Amino acid sequence: MRYSKIRSFVGTAILLGIFAAAFFGYPLSGCNYLPVSYIRLFCPVGFIENSLSSHSIAWKLLPGFLIVCTLVLLWGRAYCSWFCPATHAKSKSLGFIAAFLPNSLKRRVGPKWRAARQKIVSKTRLEAKDGIALVLGGAVGIAIFHYPFFCLWCPIGIISRSLVELATHYTLRSELVLLVVPLGLGLLFKSGWKCLCPVGLFRGVVALGNRSVVPSVAPDTCKACGKCEKVCPSEIAVTKTINTMECIKCFKCVDTCPYHAASVRLFRTRR
Ligand code: SF4
Ligand code: SF4
Incomplete structure (x- = not known):
């Protein structure tokens, strides 16, 4: 899921x-x-x-x-x-x-907003x-x-x-x-x-000291499409580094990656 x-x-x-x-x-x-x-x-x-x-x-x-x-x-x-x-x-x-708004309106208003x-x-x-x-x-x-x-x-x-x-x-x-x-x-x-x-x-x-349960990107699978960064609510460049102060662990980046390059790691590894 x-x-x-x-x-x-x-x-x-x-x-x-x-x-x-x-x-x-x-x-x-x-x-x-x-x-x-x-x-x-x-x-x-x-x-x-x-x-x-x-x-x-x-x-x-x-x-x-x-x-x-x-x-x-x-x-x-x-x-x-x-x-x-x-x-x-x-x-x-x-x-x-949003469920009550017509799709055409959402398509117009979303990008403008x-x-x-x-x-x-x-x-x-x-x-x-x-x-x-x-x-x-x-x-x-x-x-x-x-x-x-x-x-x-x-x-x-x-x-x-x-x-x-x-x-x-x-x-x-x-x-x-x-x-x-x-x-x-x-x-x-x-x-x-x-x-x-x-x-x-x-x-x-406090989370500046956090090193566990973090999103991580496998560099050899990543195609640098930028989709993970686009959906990140904290605008973190997931492929480069994880700012534990701003990352809210929503894992939208993991859900979004079309190449399954992003995953959740139990412990943070150095990049
Ligand atoms: S887990 Fe959420 S907040 Fe953290 S980098 Fe991924 S999309 Fe951004
Ligand atoms: S969405 Fe996946 S493939 Fe695209 S930049 Fe992010 S990790 Fe790399």
């Missing part, structure tokens, strides 16, 4: 899982808070944000934070494409809308490193003003809270409109909201 199909299946399970957990009263707040026995797996950015705003460390949450960091070292930024409820909600709603995005991004030249600078500035603000504002516009939190509200009160939260902040700002960045999402960026920085 192709990775995109498995990812779509996982995405449906995640969204339904959050809904069902809230419906049956299980204390799972999206992917932000998951109690496993005595350990509390907490959003790592939420942990840092809490520590900065309260000027203290919630020691009870520290083991969960360290476990999440270890998972990121092992799997890199896989969370962003496989488990993030915001990513799945976005792709499923876009897929739903991509060209317009390219134009904006070539003017702004904003990349992940600019997102990190913004997030660091935000972290200083949180420490000074004692206010954890990342959670206010974090798409993961917004989508999770709305699913919980839907399951418990059969309504959606008006804060859904705040999604325009990450979506709108994401248009200015090279690879969209992944460049400024604090959760993704934190994982990206």
Whole structure:
């Protein structure tokens, strides 16, 4: 089965899982808070944000934070494409809308939209490193003003809270409109909201040390057609190098390669 199909299946399970957990009263707040026995797996950015705003460390949450960091070292930024409820909600709603649009319109609008995005991004030249600078500035603000504002516009939190509200009160939260902040700002960045999402960026920085479960290209089979680079949501030149900070392990490159030159390697080899 192709990775995109498995990812779509996982995405449906995640969204339904959050809904069902809230419906049956299980204390799972999206992917932000998951109690496993005595350990509390907490959003790592939420942990840092809490520590900065309260000027203290919630020691009870520290083991969960360290476990999440270890998972990121092992799997890199896989969370962003496989488990993030915001990513799945976005792709499923876009897929739903696209199903009702005529193919002729999609063929006309798609390339125009991509060209317009390219134009904006070539003017702004904003990349992940600019997102990190913004997030660091935000972290200083949180420490000074004692206010954890990342959670206010974090798409993961917004989508999770709305699913919980839907399951418990059969309504959606008006804060859904705040999604325009990450979506709108994401248009200015090279690879969209992944460049400024604090959760993704934190994982990206930890993932710099990641060496396992990576896409890899066999140079003798590769025909240099460039299709893998074209579909990569992080615009990584897959045939040259893998930037573990930006690679979200979606494996679209592997699914797309018509010559089966790209595959998933358990451990990264030097090129
Ligand atoms: S390099 Fe491959 S696995 Fe990584 S983000 Fe790009 S398409 Fe996805
Ligand atoms: S899609 Fe396959 S053949 Fe084409 S450049 Fe990528 S790895 Fe090489």
